Amino acid sequence: MRLMVEKDLMKEVSSLHTFIKKAQKGDDKAFLTLFQKYEADIYRIAFVYVKNKSDALDVVQETAYRSFKKITQVKKPEYFKTWLLRIAINHAMDVLRQKSKVTQIASKFEERDTSQMNCQMELKISLQDLMNHLQPLEKSIVLLKIYQDLTFNEISKTLDMPLGTAKTIYYRALDRLREQVKGGSKNG
């Protein structure tokens, strides 16, 4: 069974490689085929940031534009999806900045010992909590971790930050959401 999964995975990577190679040679149809595999995920992630259909569609279009122009930068097909998501997230954050709806987050993050944290905490995160109570970078990490099932290692590469920082922000975001949920319960 495991062998079959690995075989399928290798086949997928090989097919991805073929499409990326074609796209890198300027084949826009090959790139469109590739991109459409991920466009729904990109749209949904963008929507969490910009909170409306029109801006989320703009983010998808801009991501398609930027990614095709930079496709030659992709060296490892297995990172294609995280590379796309990175472009989408960066652009979604640009849109927010332009609209002045976002305050700049601190560039230095306090490292803390995540191993001591209670990872088993019960927390039911709603989409509204995620959209309304987290800062952009926290949203990125929670989305990549929970929605895209990326590992912390992959997240740190996607967002270009140290592994420890990604973990710290993730658990801090969960703490913040937990507080919101608790507060909401008390008030409700």
Add this chain to the structure above:
Amino acid sequence: MDKNDSLKEELKKIEIPEELHERSRIGIAQAKKEMIKSRKKINLRRIGIVAGLMLAFAFVFLVLYKDMFDVVKEAENSPQESPNESEALSVVYFADYPYYEDFQALVENSDLIIRGKVLDSTVQLIDVSGPPLTDEELKDEKLNPHLDGERAEEEFIELVYTVSELEIEEVYKGTYDDEIIQVKQGGGQIGDVLYIEQDVEMLAISQSYILFLKTFDTVPASLLNPYQAAYVYTDGDIESFHPGNNISLDEEKLQTLKEKFQNK
């Protein structure tokens, strides 16, 4: 349902608008349009190396308003000269190669598999037209990928190659009598023109590699393709030379090869 699943479910409820595909298409089309407009280097995809180089020379002519034949002549007279690369005019072209599904296919298609250390390299114009393809070969997609079984006109094909000389350290498949082998890779600088074959990274001097090669009677050997046919060998460590290579290689596989082909 755990906390992650519930969030995933909620995210999936975000409705996907009908125009999503169209917006992706528009973004890509816009990029394509700008890439074509702004491209200073000539994109010669699909039209093959030969036609590509002809266009490249035409490009040199149009940009520099020089006599094209003077450029070629000068280049032929001084193939070893390498002026500063930053001052050279770059011509980028693409070539299509067969892609191998797995290690077995890579081995089967190799005439020679060796480990060797690069001693030196030079840039040369090499006539690779070779003997005409037989009718059987014309129908072989790997040998004749773009002509759909039709015969190309007889042509003189002289291309720019970087030829590396390697000292053979080990032979895993095939036989090779000399201690030194020449391996050519597309591209290199001749005169003022730097020819770049997309995706080709040149072998480095003093580095050892494991190479999967096609050999020829009259011209230097070639890698099976630029992506899957070279591995860097450093003190027993084996690593793919091209980052996109999906075929892994280790010492055990090499030993198996050696035993298999030495027993033949």
